[in-house]
Amino acid sequence: METFLIRALQLILSLSLLVIVHEGGHFFFARLFKIRVEKFYIFFDPWFSLFKFKPKNSDTEYGIGWLPLGGYCKISGMIDESMDTEQMKKPAQPWEFRSKPAWQRLLVMIGGVMMNFILALIIYSMILFTWGDQYIALKDMTHGMKFNETAQNIGFRDGDILKSADGKELERFDMDMVRSIVEAREVTVLREGEEKKILMPELSLLDVAKEDPMFVDVFYPNVVDSVIAGGGFAKAGIQSGDSLLAVNETSIHSWNEFQDEMGKLQTQAELEKKETASFSLVYSRNGMRDTVEVQTNKQFKVEATGGLLDYKPTVLSYGFFESFPAGITLGVNTLNGYVSDMKYVFTKEGAKSVGGFGTIGSIFPKVWDWERFWSMTAFLSIILAFMNILPIPALDGGHVLFLLYEIIARRKPSDKFLEYAQMVGMFLLFGLLIWANFNDVLRFLF
Incomplete structure (x- = not known):
């Protein structure tokens, strides 16, 4: 029970921060262009809210909803998840979203994604500044690696020291290393002091990740x-x-x-x-x-x-200003890896692996660990940014798609079209949410 509460608290704290930053991005650009923001809520508030207040002389109501599925920033004159179609029937006002130039509306819509990505880069930078980075380089793993039957059938041998994949040096043992090997056409290893080239067949990272024993692991001597x-x-x-x-x-x-x-x-x-x-x-x-x-x-x-090893770790420390380029590199590499893996979601096995809040919560540690918490929050911030920019109606990316159409075609899609698109998008998103959490339930039961 204690483990559940610790993970749940970390998940709620992380999601709350991400929602505030994301919706804050929309809020910032809306107010920058003098667009009225009617509501700014953490979590959704159908029927009632846990807390709300409206400052004196302010147009915005701030609050906390009871349904922790995200949050929202209700902007005047915009068709969004509130589905306030009555407002759209009235004449456009100068403070409304629909009255502003397309480029301003575009910045309002991408503001959330921008802030989430910037937040991730800042967190990664501060992680490196505070804790540095420590790992054992693959070249220093003198006992080499342990490979399962699938890998050995390809040509790997226990004790091989991994050097490169398609000419790119493999530095450390992590998921990026596994991804590089699976997606490579040729992997170079050091075997008994000699370099060997291993030709790779077409593999699925999803299949490789599920193998037990692992496709590749650190070789631990039988001592x-x-x-x-x-x-x-x-x-x-x-x-x-x-x-x-x-x-x-x-x-x-x-x-x-x-x-x-x-x-x-x-x-x-x-x-x-x-x-x-x-x-x-x-x-x-x-x-x-x-x-x-x-x-x-x-x-x-x-x-x-x-099987304990006496490998010498590589220890990297960063000054305050040094941490930012390193954090940006780490954030961009994380985004690239996530985007690369997205193709597996559209496979049969990938659909089964989609998880909801239970899966997200399980990635947090069982005990409170600030370094791990911030690392997971940065990773979730990148996921949130990427998922929101997908060109799906009801997501920021759907609004961006319609705005780009408007800029190119020089005419707006009709309000009725946008209403239907919003409804279809929300139907798809709720369907995905139900499916993801249904998968969590199945994993728990079976």
Whole structure:
């Protein structure tokens, strides 16, 4: 319950900030061009609001709604989610949105997206300024990587050190690295001191991301690092420094493979409704082999650690002004990666993977971590900016599309057309919202 509350609080805080900034972008340009803003709300307020106030001599009512699906900035003389068609039947007033030049209306509509993207760049910059950046470079991972069966069939081998994809250097182990490998035509690795070229077939990042074991992982040597007193390994006589060679007569060559075998044991024990599992373990100590029987605990752990690496991390620190170009680069790369992955949403498997608030909330850490919180908020801000600029009616991008048409054709779409477009767009968005959260429910139940 505590984990749920921590994640829920982070999600609400993050979304509130993003909504304020997004709607604040619309508000800023509207007021800049002397357009009247009737309402500025965090979250939606059908039937009633949690809080509202209207400053003296102000045209704007500020408030907090009860439905946390976003927020809105009701601008006079504009067909938006409020669907205030009665106002549109009256003669246009000079303070209304529809009375302003097309270029001003265009800036009002893209203001939210601009502010979200700028916010993400600022957050990324301040993350780098405050915490810096630390990672282990792939070239320094001297034990190389661990590859699953799919990758090995392509030509990768355990222990390969990843160097480049289509000539672009691979720097660190993250999702961008996996994306670069999957989308490459040729990957270069260092194998036993020699460079090898691996020709890549056509792969789907979505399929690769779902594979278990992972397509590529850090290679952890099959050496025990420490043993917890009273645990399965300790009772069996296993010591720090022992090399693991086989589990139930299945040879293993890395700690990764040992964990895979533990996963299989757990699955089998759960099918047989057993609380623990036992297995025979072949190990080597000072060149001498021996076999012992090991018992797991109720969490199917042997209470030991292994495969720890002494790689030297690359540590980067940034001064205040240095952090901004680095933050901009990080933000742009994040946007590029997200845009690149969007093509998978329109596949059958991609549609199943779409998630709602449960999925979004799960990306936040189980314990409060400010660095992680700000990183996730920046990422969500980029997603919000990109999704809103899509040319879908009811989104900012739909309004931008119609404004561009007006600028090029030199005539406005009719109010009736805009009303129907807004209704269709809202229907599509609510349908997507229902589908995404329905997927969350299915994941929770099954």
